[in-house]
Amino acid sequence: MSLVCCKLLCAVAAPHVYEAVTATFECAGQEFTAKGKTILSDGWKELDRRFRASMKTDADEDAQEETALPELFDGQAFENVAASVTQHFTSPPKPYTEDTLLSAMERAGAEDTPDVAERKGLGTPATRAAIIEKLVQTGFAERKGKQIIPTKNGIDLATVLPDVLTSAALTAEWESKLTAIAKGELDPAEFMQGIEDMTRELVSTCSHISEDGKILFQPERKVVGICPRCGKSVYEGKKNYYCGNRACKFVMWKNDRFFGERRTAFTPKIAAALLKSGKARVKGLYSVKTSKTYDGAVLLADTGDKYVNYRVERNDRKLTQQQA
Structure with missing residues (x-):
């Protein structure tokens, strides 16, 4: 409520009147600019300043340092002007x-x-x-x-x-x-x-x-692992896991027949394990012969051909092989 009252008073108060002067100087072919500002009437700014002081809030961010310039006239020349070089750092807005x-x-x-x-x-x-x-x-x-x-x-x-x-x-x-x-x-x-x-x-x-x-x-690409062929990053796509190197043809398809026949989703976790160690432990693999599920290890058997090969290792003994 105090803020509303302050803004209302500022809206109906006298205008803030000031005189702004910009002076341009030329020295050795270079132009320099100086700006000055003289307050003629505080007006509504005085109310705003008092309100901020009473609320202990920060000063008006639009307020600038008020510096008055001396009396100047067009064509005025200055001789033996003291000058110095200083180093400053800018700060972001x-x-x-x-x-x-x-x-x-x-x-x-x-x-x-x-x-x-x-x-x-x-x-x-x-x-x-x-x-x-x-x-x-x-x-x-x-x-x-x-x-x-x-x-x-x-x-x-x-x-x-x-x-x-x-x-x-x-x-x-x-x-x-x-x-x-x-x-x-x-x-x-x-x-x-x-x-x-x-x-x-x-x-x-x-x-x-x-x-x-x-x-x-x-879209920000999710890195799944390292390509076994070229050593570049492998990313997850909508339908596959592909090598970020366009010259490399390595890709593992999510709907690969190998996983489809075993009724297992080719998850990023499985893909990451295959890329890291060449082996991924998978539970609930489906067997077409027995119509039962079993736990085993899927092995990456990449030969560099167009399609990636996989093998499944069951109970660390029986091996079956299938090409995608």
Whole structure:
């Protein structure tokens, strides 16, 4: 309730007024920039500052160090200026929280949005929170404490999408046209036709994802073991266990006739044991001759041919052989 009261007071308080100055200096053909900010009236910022102090919360993350520049004029020259070289390290931007992300969505594309536009930024006050929640539910973002972090899928999606779709300028353009429609200056059908044309163009020009883009969205492969032929990793596929080396033809099929006749599922556990030691202990193997089940050891008997061979060792004595 205190936060609601504070935000309400800030909304009706006097505006925060400041004067921002950017000065550009040239020295030895290089340009240097200095920025200064002078507060003319604290306005609503004073209420916000006092509220944060009373609640012992962090200072406003948008607040910047306020440094006033001396009086300057165009063409002013400075002589015998003291200079020194210092080393600094940059730090990554702070992760978004729910509040800062909502604020960023509100400001997104503001510089490209006409002042006459009724709505600015991404979404509306009523839909922005739902947009964030949908990103979390679809796996493009995740919550870590108070922070909202983009997932690998979210970063990969932003990487492969065309710039026109990831830029807030598109939203700014649409808002401008919606304002024109509201004023009767633009035909709604013309606006929708423009969207359809853009969609067709995007589908035409972006129908094929680059090889680098395809790699981004490949499912994470599960390593089962080491290939007995080339020594590379063997991965589990939907229907088989295959060598990651494309030049190597080693593959073990899950629906192999050897396991089918013995009514035994070719599980990753069995495949891992075969690749590790060439032998896998299996219970409940079915015998066609006796119509009974028994326990035994399945042996990998790979000869390098197109198909992999298996043998079953029963009671460590009787051997039968079958080719897949």
